[in-house]
Amino acid sequence: MNHHEQQHGDGRGYAPEHTPRMEWAKLAPDVYKAMWQLEKAARQGLDPALYHLVKIRASQINHCAFCLDMHTKDALAEGESVERIIQLSAWEESKHFYTRKEIAAIELTEAVTVLTEGFVPDEVYARAAAEFEEAELAQLIAGITAINAWNRFSVATRKVPGHYKPAAQGARS
DSSP states (O other), X not given: OOHHHHHHHSOSSOOOOOOOSOOHHXXXXXXXXXXXXXXXXXXXXXXXXXXXXXXXXXXXXXXXXXXXXXXXXXXXXXXXXXXXXXXXXXXXXXXXXXXXXXXHHHHHHHHHHOGGGXXXXXXXXXXXXXXXXXXXXHHHHHHHHHHHHHHHHHHHHTOOOXXXXXXXXXXXX
């Protein structure tokens, strides 16, 4: 029996699974389709491993358990190391796990995700601009924006984590 089954089925004291507030994708199907179009467009030209780190880091900041479940499973299924995923929330103390380009993307992800602390600092943008071609940087900003939108839909509607199964390797479009 895996941890998920224990968590939900044997009564060992785990908290009960919450229920979602609504199935927003079914209630707003045109918005959901538009979000998938944004997702597909945003990830074009981005390194999948880097984009997984961006999605995981934004989801950590936004406390989106559903997206953390999904994107960590996808990253692992596509060959990402457990160690790099674990260290991501403390990346500033474990920079040696990441490339300079990944660090620039993670730093930009944090700045764009937490706009309540002010605008994206020029230094953060400049570090990203030094690591990414301009078109790729535009794609990265689109990807950061897309995961933040997915996080907000999932957190607002309380999508339930733990049930996601990653697609077979190479099966994603």
